[in-house]
Structures are given as structure tokens and as C-alpha cells.
Amino acid sequence: MSDKQEFTSYSAENGLKSLRADCEQCFGLCCAALPFSLSSDFAMDKAAGQPCHNLQENFRCGIHTRLRESGMRGCTVYDCFGAGQKVSMVTYGGADWRQAPATATRMFEVFPVMRQLHELLWYITEALGWPAAEPVHAALAAARDTAEQLTLQEPDALLELDIPALRQEVNELLLRASELVRQAVRKSLKPAPARQKNYGRGADLIGARLKKADLRCVSLRGAYLIAADLSGADLRGADLIGADFRDTNICGADLSASLFLTQFQVNAAKGDAATRLPGTLVRPDHWAGMNAH
Known part of the structure; x- marks a missing residue:
């Protein structure tokens, strides 16, 4: 096989689209749910569940174009793997935490759980696009389907998930996929x-x-x-x-x-x-x- 055949995730590219952040479809969850501390990455302290004072009424950042200059470098690094829009538009059906304040605490707790599920889905989807990992494709596809179904659960069920156990189970498959691909690529590279x-x-x-x-x-x-x-x-x-x-x-x-x-x-x-x-x-x-x- 050529290098391109070994490396390119043809089928994975479309599958990864839904795992990219879409801030237009999110209720500013990363700006409200997550904590951060005064550091080289953040110009202030913020508690979990406390909306950032830069978050506007339309859930957009008021200093988005100058985050780094404003000492908020950490915001330019963060990526939610599309968990923000999933929680906003699927888990909570488009009802934001300002319209329904009673949902805010639980929504903010669900967001980091969803992010971990979407991160796993990113890795699984990528591995499914590698031809050399075909021996574990069936197991990976099953893991993908399971993880996707978990993301569709109600908030209470999401918060009861054993994420570390799920990550360990999926990681065994990802490691095997990695070994298969690296072995195949190592043989194809010239010079070796x-x-x-x-x-x-x-x-x-x-x-x-x-x-x-x-x-x-x-x-x-x-x-x-x-x-x-x-x-x-x-x-x-x-x-x-x-x-x-x-x-x-x-x-x-x-x-x-x-x-x-x-x-x-x-x-x-x-x-x-x-x-x-x-x-x-x-x-x-x-x-x-x-x-x-």
C-alpha cells in the first residue's frame, strides 16, 4: 500500500463533522459550565456554573476577536468535540438555561460528560477510517454505536455513566488499531x-x-x-x-x-x-x- 492509503481516513472525514464545535448551536456552555483560575491562560478566576462576564445575551463571547490580547488564551485552546451543540440542541431540545434557569445546574454538569463521550467518538471514528485497522473495525463500530446511544440519554442517565470504565474499554480497541496501522505504515515507508x-x-x-x-x-x-x-x-x-x-x-x-x-x-x-x-x-x-x- 502507498503512504496515502495507509494514512488517509476517507470514510472518517464525514463522520467527524458532527464532532466539531458549532458555537452557533450552543448555549455558551464552555463559557458557563467550566471553571478556570487566574493564570497565564486566564485573566481571572471563574467558578464552575458561573457564566463568564464576557458571555453576551446571545451566548457569544464579547471579546472573541481579542481573547489572547485580553489574557484569555485558554479559551482559544479549548475544544468541546461538538458536545456543546449536542447538549444544547439534543439533550435539552433547544431550551437554553436562561429561558429555563432550573435546568442550568444539571445542564452544566452534563456538558463535561458529553464532551468525554464525543472525544471517544472522535477517536473511534478516526480509527474506523484506517484500512490497516480492519481486523478491529467490527468491534470499533459496535463501540461507536454504543457511545452514540449513550449521548442520546436523558441528563440523569448521562450523569450516572461510568466514564473511566468506558474509556478503558474503548482504549483497548484504539491501542490495537494503532498497533495495526503503525506496523503497516512502518513496512511501507521509504526510507524506513x-x-x-x-x-x-x-x-x-x-x-x-x-x-x-x-x-x-x-x-x-x-x-x-x-x-x-x-x-x-x-x-x-x-x-x-x-x-x-x-x-x-x-x-x-x-x-x-x-x-x-x-x-x-x-x-x-x-x-x-x-x-x-x-x-x-x-x-x-x-x-x-x-x-x-
């Missing part, structure tokens, strides 16, 4: 990847110097890549599920065919016009004007 270090799950790579590193097909699952230098690195086929990309330099890096990369990770990193991303993700606006090295 150099002998690579085996990074364990949760590897401490904070501040690591990996500029122009050959990281094709390596597992960086759950790795701490905070402020690491991955500029110019080749991460095609690398498993990046759960990797911490806060302030990671990926300028000029090739992540076009990495596995399980999310918009949240991309938003948290520092990239530029030369950074190559999968077609399912978008280049953050705050990358504009960055140097390619």
Missing part, C-alpha cells in the same frame, strides 16, 4: 524509520529537544510534550492520543498523517504556515505570523 526510542505511556518529554526528529510510527500516547521542540519533526504515523501539546513547538513539523491528533492539541501548540496537519483539523488563527523554525 530509523531505530527509535520506545517512549512509554506518559513519557516525560517536557522541554525535550526533538527538532527535525524522525518520530514516524512511534507511540507518544499520553506523553508530556509541554514546551518541547518538535520543529521540523516527522510525526507521520505517530500515535499522539492524550499527548500534552501545551506550548509545544511544531513549526514546520509534519503531523499530516499522525494518529489520534485532535484540534485541542493543535490549538495548544505553537505552529506556523509550514506545519502540516491532517485534513480533518484546522490551522488555528493564533498561529499566524509565527516563524518556521
Whole structure:
């Protein structure tokens, strides 16, 4: 198989559309439900369930175009995987928490649960688009159907879900899919990847110097890549599920065919016009004007 055949998630692209945030169909849930603390990411403290003072009556952010300049960098990183519109328009049928104040507390509690379900759906849907993972496609499809049905439950049922147990069950399938794809890709790449270090799950790579590193097909699952230098690195086929990309330099890096990369990770990193991303993700606006090295 060619590299493109191994890497491209043809059928997954359409399935991922509903797992992208649509703020026009959301009641500003990330701005109201979630807490944050005064830090380099946020210019103030905010308790869970307390609407941000920048949230307008139409559920739009009053400083959306200048969040970073206003000290609210964390808002430009966050991604809900489409959970906001699901809770707003499906779980609560389009009745917002201002119209029905009695629903606010429960709606805000349901939102992070839905986000975790949608994150799992993102990973499952992506893996279903990999031809090399065909041996686990049936199990993945069943897991997708189960997770999708769970997202359609009533609020009380959603809050009773054992999310950690579900994540563990799904993760076993995702790991198997990753192993199958990376094995197939490793065989197809020319030149073949150099002998690579085996990074364990949760590897401490904070501040690591990996500029122009050959990281094709390596597992960086759950790795701490905070402020690491991955500029110019080749991460095609690398498993990046759960990797911490806060302030990671990926300028000029090739992540076009990495596995399980999310918009949240991309938003948290520092990239530029030369950074190559999968077609399912978008280049953050705050990358504009960055140097390619």
C-alpha cells in the first residue's frame, strides 16, 4: 500500500463533522459550565456554573476577536468535540438555561460528560477510517454505536455513566488499531524509520529537544510534550492520543498523517504556515505570523 492509503481516513472525514464545535448551536456552555483560575491562560478566576462576564445575551463571547490580547488564551485552546451543540440542541431540545434557569445546574454538569463521550467518538471514528485497522473495525463500530446511544440519554442517565470504565474499554480497541496501522505504515515507508526510542505511556518529554526528529510510527500516547521542540519533526504515523501539546513547538513539523491528533492539541501548540496537519483539523488563527523554525 502507498503512504496515502495507509494514512488517509476517507470514510472518517464525514463522520467527524458532527464532532466539531458549532458555537452557533450552543448555549455558551464552555463559557458557563467550566471553571478556570487566574493564570497565564486566564485573566481571572471563574467558578464552575458561573457564566463568564464576557458571555453576551446571545451566548457569544464579547471579546472573541481579542481573547489572547485580553489574557484569555485558554479559551482559544479549548475544544468541546461538538458536545456543546449536542447538549444544547439534543439533550435539552433547544431550551437554553436562561429561558429555563432550573435546568442550568444539571445542564452544566452534563456538558463535561458529553464532551468525554464525543472525544471517544472522535477517536473511534478516526480509527474506523484506517484500512490497516480492519481486523478491529467490527468491534470499533459496535463501540461507536454504543457511545452514540449513550449521548442520546436523558441528563440523569448521562450523569450516572461510568466514564473511566468506558474509556478503558474503548482504549483497548484504539491501542490495537494503532498497533495495526503503525506496523503497516512502518513496512511501507521509504526510507524506513530509523531505530527509535520506545517512549512509554506518559513519557516525560517536557522541554525535550526533538527538532527535525524522525518520530514516524512511534507511540507518544499520553506523553508530556509541554514546551518541547518538535520543529521540523516527522510525526507521520505517530500515535499522539492524550499527548500534552501545551506550548509545544511544531513549526514546520509534519503531523499530516499522525494518529489520534485532535484540534485541542493543535490549538495548544505553537505552529506556523509550514506545519502540516491532517485534513480533518484546522490551522488555528493564533498561529499566524509565527516563524518556521
